[in-house]
Amino acid sequence: MSANIDKASVVIIGGGIFGCSSAYHLAKGGRRDVVVIERNELGSGATAQSAGLLLQGRSNIDVFHLVRRTLEAIVELETELNDHIGFKRVGSLRIAATDVSAQAIRDMNAVLQKHLIAAEYMQEAEARQLVPWLDASCARLIQYVPGDGFVDAYMLTSAYAKVARSLGVRFLQHTGVTRVLTDSGKVCAVQTDRGRIHCSWVVDAAGAWAQSVADSVGIRLPMAPVRSHYWITAPDPLFPRIHPVVVLPDARAFTRPELGALLLGLRELESRTYDARKLPAKMAALQFVEPEDDMELLIEHSALLRPYMPSLDQFRFAHHICGFSTYTPDNRFLLGPVGSIEGFLVAGGCCGSGVAISGGIGETIANLILGRALKIDLDSFCPERCGKIDVYDPAFRAQCAAARARK
Ligand SMILES: Cc1cc2nc3c(=O)[nH]c(=O)nc-3n(C[C@H](O)[C@H](O)[C@H](O)COP(=O)(O)OP(=O)(O)OC[C@H]3O[C@@H](n4cnc5c(N)ncnc54)[C@H](O)[C@@H]3O)c2cc1C
Numbered sequence: 001m002s003a004n005i006d007k008a009s010v011v012i013i014g015g016g017i018f019g020c021s022s023a024y025h026l027a028k029g030g031r032r033d034v035v036v037i038e039r040n041e042l043g044s045g046a047t048a049q050s051a052g053l054l055l056q057g058r059s060n061i062d063v064f065h066l067v068r069r070t071l072e073a074i075v076e077l078e079t080e081l082n083d084h085i086g087f088k089r090v091g092s093l094r095i096a097a098t099d100v101s102a103q104a105i106r107d108m109n110a111v112l113q114k115h116l117i118a119a120e121y122m123q124e125a126e127a128r129q130l131v132p133w134l135d136a137s138c139a140r141l142i143q144y145v146p147g148d149g150f151v152d153a154y155m156l157t158s159a160y161a162k163v164a165r166s167l168g169v170r171f172l173q174h175t176g177v178t179r180v181l182t183d184s185g186k187v188c189a190v191q192t193d194r195g196r197i198h199c200s201w202v203v204d205a206a207g208a209w210a211q212s213v214a215d216s217v218g219i220r221l222p223m224a225p226v227r228s229h230y231w232i233t234a235p236d237p238l239f240p241r242i243h244p245v246v247v248l249p250d251a252r253a254f255t256r257p258e259l260g261a262l263l264l265g266l267r268e269l270e271s272r273t274y275d276a277r278k279l280p281a282k283m284a285a286l287q288f289v290e291p292e293d294d295m296e297l298l299i300e301h302s303a304l305l306r307p308y309m310p311s312l313d314q315f316r317f318a319h320h321i322c323g324f325s326t327y328t329p330d331n332r333f334l335l336g337p338v339g340s341i342e343g344f345l346v347a348g349g350c351c352g353s354g355v356a357i358s359g360g361i362g363e364t365i366a367n368l369i370l371g372r373a374l375k376i377d378l379d380s381f382c383p384e385r386c387g388k389i390d391v392y393d394p395a396f397r398a399q400c401a402a403a404r405a406r407k
Contacts, residue, residue, distance in 0.1 A: 005170060010201040010369060011190050013177045013213050014381055015042040017050075017153055017354055018347040019205035020160035021073070021146055021362025023169045029370045035199075036161070039176035040282055043157035045356065046368055048151040049323030051230050051265055053256065054356045055092050055110035056117055062376040063353075064111050065219040066360025069375075073359035076111035077159040079224040086155050090257065091244040093127055094147035095139045096309065101249045109143060119145045131243045133262075135349045138307050148245060150256050153355040160362070176281070177206075179216035180344065183220040187343030201347045208324050208348065210334075211276045211391055219338050222328050222386035223349040224400035225279060227272040230265035231298065231321030232258050233315045249322060251304040252405065262315065266301050269405045273397035274324060294320040325352050328386075329399040331407055333357065335364060335381040345369070345381040352407060 010026060014020045015038030036042075054071065058064040075089050096102040112119040122142040128134055136142055144327060165171060172192070180202050183190040189198045202214045208225040233239070233288050245256045249349050252267040298317065306312050326349050334349030345368060347361050354361075360376070389396055 003131045005035055005172065006195065007196055007198045008035040008170070009199060010035070010203065011197055012036045012203040012205055013190065013197040014038060014052065014205035014207055014210070015161070015171065015173065016043070016045045016047040016205060016207050017043065017157045017160070017358040018207070018361050019203070020157045020164065021358040022203050022205060022347060023164040023362075024073070024160040025362040025366035026369060027086050027164045028371070029366045031230070031366070034164075034169045035197060036164075036169060037175050037177050037190070038171065038172045038173045041173055042161050042171065043154045044282070046323055046325045046350070047054050047153045047157050049228070049321055050227060050355045051256065051263060052150040052153045052355055053254065054151055054322060055145070055148045055245065055247070056112060057092070057094060057105070057119070057143065057148070058111060059104060059107040063357065063379070064115065065376050066357035066364075068115070068360070069255040069363050070356060070359030071147075073160075073362075074156065077163060080163050082184055085151065085196050086158050087149055087151045088242070090242055091130075091144060091146040091148040092245045092247060093122070093131065094143040094247040094249065094404050095127070095136050096141040097138045097250040099140065104249065105143045112145065117145070118147060119143060131246055132240065133238050133244060133309060133311055135308055135310050144244070150245060156355065156358065157403065159255040160358075177213060180213060182217055182341055185340070185342055187341060194387045201345065203344045203347055203365055205347040206277060207348065208279055208326050210286040210326070214346070216343050217344060219344070219383070220389060220391050221334055221341065221346060221348060221383055222389055222391060223326040223334060223389065225240040225276055225324040226281060226327045226404050227237070227274075227322060228325050228352055228404070229294070229320060230263055230315045231294070232263050232319040232321065233261045234318040235260035236262075236316065238311060238314065244247075248308055251301075251308060253301070253305060261318070266297065267405050267407060268297060268301070270398070271401040271404050275392055275397075277392060279324075284362040295312035325350055325354065327351050329396070329403055331403040333361070333381050335361060336383060338366065346381040349383075352404060
């Protein structure tokens with residue numbers, strides 16, 4: 001191999017935010033004989049497309065812990081690098097217009113309060129003061145979490161990688177893993193297009209491409225690539241440069257400020273899904289995801305949005321960003337070992353929250369390899385929990401898309 005690496009303790013496949021966070025946490029835990037293999041550039045997959053929302057309000061306690069670790073990691077990385085990563089702590093407003101959403105907010109608040117995270121209920125007039133373009137008069141309940149915000153996912157990924165590299169982790173870019181090799185049911189090496197690397201641990205952090213890695217050892221990962229997207233308006237005085245992230249569960253939408261413009265994300269009822277075997281090796285999103293229906297989707301969604309955004313018709317949309325992230329049918333991540341192959345770990349099935357949970361995912365992968373106690377219960381994230389399903393079946397992919405709509 002031209003990079004002169006033929007042996008490592010751990011090989012991480014994929015240099016997205018999961019792979020780089022895993023490398024960072026392993027290196028901090030003292031395991032430095034680690035190689036991250038990325039066939040393009042670090043952070044160039046789904047990570048590069050992310051809107052970067054980092055919201056702590058979760059009704060699932062384990063997911064809450066995963067997000068909390070990301071926020072801690074950001075503080076640690078800024079100290080380690082003596083630099084800012086660009087986390088914008090603008091707060092978040094979650095507006096419930098139905099009883100079901102209001103109950104979900106109460107459940108989240110219970111988790112936040114238990115862990116002493118500031119969160120409060122707010123009146124409509126107070127919400128409007130924070131977000132002048134917002135009409136929350138339909139709200140049954142409004143939650144404000146001042147510690148939430150958004151981050152540049154590429155910068156966070158680079159920060160994980162930079163510290164990991166400074167601690168001895170090696171990164172091989174423009175190198176693809178073609179298969180994982182096993183011996184007597186144990187991981188023993190990975191084959192790349194530049195040679196073979198012997199190892200005793202493999203972390204499959206290959207994002208939407210993770211199934212092709214898993215295929216080489218006969219494992220089925222219950223997830224499918226599902227289109228995710230958002231729009232960005234032109235800069236406009238309608239939108240303050242800084243205001244909270246706004247989550248509208250009943251309109252299946254969110255917004256955040258973007259340099260004097262507004263970023264608007266939508267979840268349609270039936271998102272497009274892709275056959276993981278046919279994904280391009282590069283995200284190449286704009287050509288691949290056929291964005292010609294972008295305005296149609298906005299128009300279809302406008303009836304749901306207008307009650308919250310009375311000036312919607314004046315918004316001048318300038319950009320449509322789309323890519324694919326992976327969803328599982330039950331909206332829970334794929335994290336941890338697979339029973340059939342010793343040394344094979346999965347960090348995937350991000351369900352559109354991979355940036356927010358990246359710290360906790362990396363920490364958990366490191367703890368598994370280092371033999372340390374876990375901070376979360378892995379049972380509900382078991383990569384093999386769905387049994388022998390056909391992950392390429394369109395009906396299964398539709399279940400994953402439906403999970404995105406319910407998120
Ligand atoms: C439009 C959009 C908006 C989003 N918004 C948010 C948000 O607001 N908040 C949030 O938390 N999340 C958001 N997400 C989700 C988030 O971006 C993902 O969950 C996260 O980036 C997943 O990271 P990853 O490391 O698993 O995958 P990726 O970033 O896709 O990384 C996987 C990497 O593996 C590499 N790879 C694949 N196969 C191989 C191989 N055989 N050999 C070597 N390398 C390989 C790929 O090149 C890629 O770089 C969004 C996603 C999209 C698409």
